Amino acid sequence: MLKGAVKGVVGDVFDINTVEKSLTELLSLVRKKVTEGIFQQIDVTHMECKVCGSKMENRGYVSRKIKGLADYEIKMRSFYCAKCGRYERPLEEIIGNSGRNTLEVKEAMILLGQRIPFEEASFCMEKLLKVSVSYESIRELVEDIGETISKEEVELVANEIDANGYVKDWKDGKAVNDVAYLELDGSMVQTREEGWKEVRVGVIFAQKDRLEVDKNHNEVFRKKYFSVFNDDNKSLEAFKNRTTLEAHNFGFHNYVKPVIVGDGAPWIWDYASTSHPYAIQILDY
Numbered sequence: 001m002l003k004g005a006v007k008g009v010v011g012d013v014f015d016i017n018t019v020e021k022s023l024t025e026l027l028s029l030v031r032k033k034v035t036e037g038i039f040q041q042i043d044v045t046h047m048e049c050k051v052c053g054s055k056m057e058n059r060g061y062v063s064r065k066i067k068g069l070a071d072y073e074i075k076m077r078s079f080y081c082a083k084c085g086r087y088e089r090p091l092e093e094i095i096g097n098s099g100r101n102t103l104e105v106k107e108a109m110i111l112l113g114q115r116i117p118f119e120e121a122s123f124c125m126e127k128l129l130k131v132s133v134s135y136e137s138i139r140e141l142v143e144d145i146g147e148t149i150s151k152e153e154v155e156l157v158a159n160e161i162d163a164n165g166y167v168k169d170w171k172d173g174k175a176v177n178d179v180a181y182l183e184l185d186g187s188m189v190q191t192r193e194e195g196w197k198e199v200r201v202g203v204i205f206a207q208k209d210r211l212e213v214d215k216n217h218n219e220v221f222r223k224k225y226f227s228v229f230n231d232d233n234k235s236l237e238a239f240k241n242r243t244t245l246e247a248h249n250f251g252f253h254n255y256v257k258p259v260i261v262g263d264g265a266p267w268i269w270d271y272a273s274t275s276h277p278y279a280i281q282i283l284d285y
């Protein structure tokens with residue numbers, strides 16, 4: 001049946017690229033129709049009120065739009081209890097998707113949205129998945145998840161720090177026989193929407209991960225950068241939390257020689273002395 005349909009679309013003369021494109025369009029249509037059909041078929045035809053038990057009136061259909069690998073428009077029956085004055089749409093629960101996008105689409109939005117600019121993510125989704133999602137929706141979803149992660153991190157940091165601000169599990173019996181470096185600095189970066197902005201940056205790595213590329217050059221081949229924009233009076237706290245978390249994940253305090261390198265900015269040494277008092281401080285003047 002599909003073979004016939006594709007031939008009907010592409011005509012008598014065609015190549016593989018034309019066939020592939022037509023089949024993709026056709027399959028997308030099949031996906032939409034089959035999905036909508038499945039849910040319409042399993043919708044409840046009559047029901048009783050959960051509260052009072054009386055028979056509910058069928059008030060016809062309402063539609064619900066969900067963006068997935070196709071633009072679904074699912075019609076669902078709406079029931080009304082005249083006694084209680086309440087509505088119910090049983091299919092809603094069966095569909096099991098409270099948002100505007102299916103899981104497949106959400107995963108793609110997050111995967112691309114955290115790696116490339118939102119506009120490009122939107123373009124790539126259209127190009128690769130044939131799904132059109134606005135860059136605003138991608139931004140909203142990614143930033144929402146970012147906020148959740150950041151809240152979880154704040155809790156995690158709070159659990160790692162004792163009342164004096166020290167990392168809890170730091171002991172004198174150090175395990176890793178190497179030097180770990182934590183470097184902190186402020187910098188300016190050019191942003192897409194707001195021009196030049198101040199940002200706090202950190203990098204963390206171990207001495208053993210330094211590699212001699214040639215006799216004049218060394219490279220740190222394993223390192224982690226992290227940064228927080230200096231937007232308001234909460235930014236420094238956010239950056240300190242980020243640094244503590246990165247240091248903890250890296251196991252900074254488990255190295256025989258933990259070293260903090262920074263310029264003369266007071267916040268760096270205030271943070272170093274409070275949160276990593278055991279670390280060697282090197283002033284890079």
Ligand SMILES: [Zn+2]
Binds near residue numbers: 050083
């Ligand atoms: Zn009722």
